[in-house]
Each structure stands twice: as C-alpha cells, then as structure tokens.
Amino acid sequence: MSKLSLTFPLLAGIALVLLVYGELHSDADTDVKPCGGKVAVPTEECLQQLHFQQNFQADADSKIALQAMEFARQMDIELMMDDVIWLADDARQGRATGFPGEDAAAQWLAERFEELGLQVFTQMGLSGYMHKFTFPYDDEYLQGENVVGVLPGGINADEFIVISAHYDHLGIEDGEIYNGADDDASGVATVLEMARVFSQSKIRPQKSIVFLAFSGEEIGRVGSGNLCYQVFMHRLVEKLTVLNLEMLGAIRDTYVNVWDQESELARPIVAAVAAASKQLNMPLLVSAGEDPGSDAVELLDCKIAATTMDAGGGDDFYDNHPHYHAPSDDPEHIHREGFLKVAQVATIAIWRLANNDFR
Numbered sequence: 001m002s003k004l005s006l007t008f009p010l011l012a013g014i015a016l017v018l019l020v021y022g023e024l025h026s027d028a029d030t031d032v033k034p035c036g037g038k039v040a041v042p043t044e045e046c047l048q049q050l051h052f053q054q055n056f057q058a059d060a061d062s063k064i065a066l067q068a069m070e071f072a073r074q075m076d077i078e079l080m081m082d083d084v085i086w087l088a089d090d091a092r093q094g095r096a097t098g099f100p101g102e103d104a105a106a107q108w109l110a111e112r113f114e115e116l117g118l119q120v121f122t123q124m125g126l127s128g129y130m131h132k133f134t135f136p137y138d139d140e141y142l143q144g145e146n147v148v149g150v151l152p153g154g155i156n157a158d159e160f161i162v163i164s165a166h167y168d169h170l171g172i173e174d175g176e177i178y179n180g181a182d183d184d185a186s187g188v189a190t191v192l193e194m195a196r197v198f199s200q201s202k203i204r205p206q207k208s209i210v211f212l213a214f215s216g217e218e219i220g221r222v223g224s225g226n227l228c229y230q231v232f233m234h235r236l237v238e239k240l241t242v243l244n245l246e247m248l249g250a251i252r253d254t255y256v257n258v259w260d261q262e263s264e265l266a267r268p269i270v271a272a273v274a275a276a277s278k279q280l281n282m283p284l285l286v287s288a289g290e291d292p293g294s295d296a297v298e299l300l301d302c303k304i305a306a307t308t309m310d311a312g313g314g315d316d317f318y319d320n321h322p323h324y325h326a327p328s329d330d331p332e333h334i335h336r337e338g339f340l341k342v343a344q345v346a347t348i349a350i351w352r353l354a355n356n357d358f359r
C-alpha cells in the first residue's frame with residue numbers, strides 16, 4: 001500500500017466532516033440573519049428582531065419620528081446636486097489625498113461648516129474644523145485633513161452621533177481625472193444637506209451631531225485611522241456612534257443597504273436605519289458581515305460603534321454600477337430620485353439616534 005492510498009481516505013473523511021460542519025454552520029447563520037437577509041421594506045417583525053434595548057420606539061408616530069420626517073422633507077436635491085457637481089468638477093483633479101484639488105475641497109468644506117454655524121469639535125482636541133494628519137508618500141510625507149463640525153446637543157450633549165462620508169477620491173491616473181461623483185461626493189453632499197436642515201431648525205437634538213468628511217479613504221482609510229487615534233486619546237471611544245455613507249446616487253432601482261458588521265456595537269445604528277426605511281417605505285437589505293472596506297470598518301476596529309449604508313447594487317454590483325472607480329463616475333450618472341430617498345433615510349436615522357429613540 002502506498003502512502004498516498006492511506007492518506008486519501010483520511011483526507012476524504014476530514015473533508016466530509018468539514019462539509020457537514022459547514023452546512024450546519026451556515027444554516028445557523030441564516031437563521032439569525034436580521035430581517036430575513038432579503039431586500040424588502042422592513043416589517044414590524046424585522047424591527048423587533050433588530051430591537052434589543054428596552055427604550056426602542058419603532059413607532060413612526062412618535063414626536064421624534066415626526067420631527068425626523070419633517071427634516072427629511074426639507075432636503076433639497078438641487079442643493080445636493082450643486083455640491084456633488086462642485087466636488088466632482090475637473091478643477092478638483094479627482095481629490096487625491098494630500099494634493100491641491102483635495103486641499104481646496106477641505107477648505108471649501110470648512111467654510112461651509114462655518115457658514116452653517118457648526119462648532120469646532122473641541123472635545124476631540126481640535127482648534128479648528130480641520131483634523132490634520134500626515135502620511136508617507138514616495139520619499140516624503142504629505143498632509144491630509146478630515147473636516148469636522150458639531151451641532152451641539154441638549155441634555156446628552158457629551159454623546160456624539162456622527163454622520164460621515166469621505167471626500168477624497170482617486171486623483172488622476174494616465175492623464176484621466178477620476179471625479180468620484182458617486183464615490184463619495186454623493187455621501188459628502190448628504191452630510192452637508194443634513195447639516196443645513198438640522199442647523200437651520202430651532203429644535204435642538206438631545207445628543208450632539210457631528211458632521212464629518214473623511215480624507216484618505218482611497219489610500220487605505222488613513223483619515224479614519226488617524227481619527228481613531230484622536231478619539232482614543234480624548235477618551236471618546238464609547239461616546240461616538242457613526243453612520244458612514246458610501247455611494248448613494250448611482251444605482252438604478254435604488255434600495256438601502258446597511259451592514260450588520262457582525263457586531264452588537266452596530267445594532268442600534270442598523271435598527272435606526274431600518275426604522276427610517278420603514279418610515280419612508282424604502283426597501284432595505286441588512287447585509288451580514290463587515291462592509292467591504294470603508295472608514296466604518298476602521299472605526300469599528302478601534303471599538304467605535306460604526307457601520308456603513310449605501311444604495312445597494314447587490315450581487316451584480318459591477319453591472320449595476322458600471323462607473324465604480326472609473327473616470328466616468330460623473331454627476332450625470334446620479335439618479336436624483338433614488339439619491340434623495342437614500343439621503344432622507346440617513347437623515348431620519350440620525351435624528352432618531354440623536355434623540356434617544358434607539359439607545
């Protein structure tokens with residue numbers, strides 16, 4: 001008997017055991033998939049699955065939910081598109097981190113935050129809207145900057161609900177400008193519009209709301225990595241809850257996709273997004289697992305509650321989003337109606353989180 005013929009049955013046996021285990025294991029996983037793991041307008045049952053804290057109010061008639069709906073109605077798609085068009089203009093040169101086009105965008109964002117009356121995030125040790133960091137590039141160091149502003153809360157002002165998106169993109173490659181209109185000017189425009197409708201209201205949220213534009217996402221989440229450090233140093237890790245926005249505008253047949261991150265930390269955020277989707281009658285998919293590489297994962301790695309929502313795309317993502325990481329990711333490919341709806345879901349979710357509907 002050769003050595004091989006002895007090992008073969010052994011290996012086959014191990015493979016069979018693994019196969020059976022894998023089968024059982026994946027069955028167990030599908031059982032606990034929140035909201036059935038399919039694209040659908042969330043039901044009461046789905047909201048109950050996501051609900052694990054006692055003061056959860058899924059009721060769309062609650063005072064807070066009605067306020068949130070009113071803010072969503074005030075969102076103006078024309079203003080949002082103006083911001084997408086400015087960020088995705090060729091003059092920004094694709095907003096590569098540390099390059100002049102991106103610096104100009106950071107300056108512009110800081111001015112916008114100031115005009116809206118947002119405050120400096122002093123609790124995180126900042127003295128202006130810019131959170132600057134350096135990173136190695138060829139043989140030198142370049143500077144990037146996250147841009148941050150705060151709308152102070154009331155009775156829970158020392159807790160922070162964060163809405164974020166990255167404003168950097170891929171820059172210029174082989175002479176072609178990558179404008180990143182959907183990735184992620186759409187997210188940044190939503191952050192700005194949310195800041196406008198919340199800050200213009202006389203109603204103040206209970207918790208503070210932080211508006212955050214990340215730099216350095218496309219070069220390995222350098223901006224969010226540095227932010228983690230800053231948050232940790234100022235003992236704010238448990239005080240932050242982050243909903244990150246990625247690519248909200250360029251998918252046909254838009255639905256809301258949110259990642260459960262396989263983490264209890266993300267659960268209240270997912271529950272808020274689900275309740276907001278139900279309020280607006282928007283189909284939702286709660287995707288199992290970590291989102292595939294965004295700033296939220298970087299934050300989660302340092303124990304900050306964070307997840308990402310986007311406009312779906314599903315298994316056929318590359319077919320549904322032909323302009324992803326292509327020079328053709330331009331404003332004319334944004335589907336305005338779907339973009340506005342997903343942005344409105346984010347707005348409702350943030351308002352409900354900031355007013356103790358979910359914690």
Ligand SMILES: [Zn+2]
Pocket residue numbers: 166183184217246247
């Ligand atoms: Zn992106």
